[in-house]
Amino acid sequence: MFDIFTELQEAKIAFKEHLSGKELTTYRAGGKISVVAYPESVAALKKLVGIAMETGTKFMPIGLGSNVLIDEKGFDGILISSIGFRDIGIRGNRITAGSGVSLKRALEFSVEHDFSAFEELTGIPASVGGMAKCNAGSFGKEMGDIVASATVFDFKTGETQILPRSEIAYAYRSSGKSFSGKFILSVEVEGAHSERVLPLSRYYRDRRAGLQPGYPSLGSVFKRTPDGISLGYYIDKAGLKGVRSGGAEISDKHAGFIVNRGGGSAGDYLALKELARETVMRKFGVNAEDEIIVIGNNE
Ligand SMILES: Cc1cc2nc3c(=O)[nH]c(=O)nc-3n(C[C@H](O)[C@H](O)[C@H](O)COP(=O)(O)OP(=O)(O)OC[C@H]3O[C@@H](n4cnc5c(N)ncnc54)[C@H](O)[C@@H]3O)c2cc1C
Structure with missing residues (x-):
């Protein structure tokens, strides 16, 4: 990694070391990332990708981190943030x-x-x-x-x-x-x-606010079933609403969300995700397909 830091500095590409899922994702927890880079032009992006490829460092894009869970072991590579592309x-x-x-x-x-x-x-x-x-x-x-x-x-x-x-x-x-x-x-x-x-946007904002939990999350954990039923329906029916693992909870407001009630870790999130997946399969024969994306050294 040391070589990469030097090369990024020389290429004048802004970057940060050792940010974690707490700073990078809306779940506000998760492992550490070796480097988050912030290119602001195609030239900088090209240079950055060149550096990653030459050094054999893995990399992937990230936006606002609202659908990504970074596992406890972190991500030993470069996340390429899009926030510099803001026109x-x-x-x-x-x-x-x-x-x-x-x-x-x-x-x-x-x-x-x-x-x-x-x-x-x-x-x-x-x-x-x-x-x-x-x-x-x-x-x-x-x-x-x-x-x-x-x-x-x-x-x-x-x-x-x-x-x-x-x-x-x-x-x-x-x-x-x-x-x-x-x-x-x-x-x-x-x-x-x-x-x-404006009025329509406010209307949908208010509808959303009535449905979604107020704690940090990644939105719906699972996709709807092929026949269009929200997994939250089955998770609720299985009696899992409000179940906790450490600081994470299957939301008691919307069973399709896993929320961070304070001090929740990526491991807590994954434990609840697996519990929900296994339970809806056992009770209803329903296959829960991830909507969220898990990244990290465990994957
Ligand atoms: C409270 C809450 C409510 C939500 N409600 C909804 C909802 O109603 N409907 C819905 O569909 N989703 C919802 N989500 C999930 C999430 O917001 C969406 O999936 C969103 O599209 C993710 O965007 P992001 O910028 O945060 O991407 P990230 O989470 O940062 O990344 C998601 C994926 O996109 C890739 N990616 C990001 N930027 C780029 C890029 N520039 N180039 C190539 N790949 C890129 C990443 O590599 C990753 O694979 C919700 C999430 C939260 C926390």
């Missing part, structure tokens, strides 16, 4: 947002420009890039419904490329392999003119 602009009925733009900022911009696209998603604590990768969705709207194209950097070729929507394999909470081996630089979103963006 946003509008042309006709399309907004182009850097991958590191938060949904909150994208919504503020949308309100300023009477641009309707994101309203149903209001309140998801995510970056535009992370949402495009995960095909985040709520209240019947998914990112895949509004993405017109994504500009990506290919780790292998070092080239930048525009992927039109037709080439992105969107499915429920998934973009397939469309962004594998790629860093999303920016996302072009198609919308329509509307003067009701």
Whole structure:
């Protein structure tokens, strides 16, 4: 790692050492990351990836960490933060947002420009890039419904490329392999003119607030079943609401969430996740597929 620090310094790429899941994820706990790097240009990203490849260091992109659990053993590699890619602009009925733009900022911009696209998603604590990768969705709207194209950097070729929507394999909470081996630089979103963006956004914000727990979490732990039933329904039916492991809890407000009630660790989270998975399979024969992404040296 020492060589990497020197090379990053020489390349003038901002980075931090030994941040943990506490600083990097919305669960506010998890293992340590050797390096988090903050490139702000394609040139810097290219240089960074070159350094990682030359030194055989593993790396992956990260947005706002609202869907990622870093396991207790941490991640012995580089997380490439998107937050340096933060431009946003509008042309006709399309907004182009850097991958590191938060949904909150994208919504503020949308309100300023009477641009309707994101309203149903209001309140998801995510970056535009992370949402495009995960095909985040709520209240019947998914990112895949509004993405017109994504500009990506290919780790292998070092080239930048525009992927039109037709080439992105969107499915429920998934973009397939469309962004594998790629860093999303920016996302072009198609919308329509509307003067009701603010009231609609507030409406969905309030609906969300009534449903979701107030403690740190990663959102829904599991995907819905193929027939569209929330795993929270089965977890609740199994009597697991409010069950705790250390400082983590299967939320007593929404059984689909595991929350950090204070002092919860990544291990506590994983223990509850496994308990829920095993119980719904045993009691109802339901297969719980992860929605969250676990990364780290254990994986
Ligand atoms: C309270 C709460 C509520 C939530 N509600 C919802 C909801 O209603 N609907 C929903 O779908 N999700 C929800 N989530 C989950 C989460 O917000 C989404 O999955 C979101 O899309 C993750 O975005 P992020 O920026 O935090 O990405 P991260 O969690 O940082 O990363 C997620 C994945 O995207 C990849 N990634 C991130 N940025 C890039 C990039 N620039 N290029 C390539 N890959 C990238 C990462 O490598 C990782 O694989 C919720 C989470 C929380 C905490």
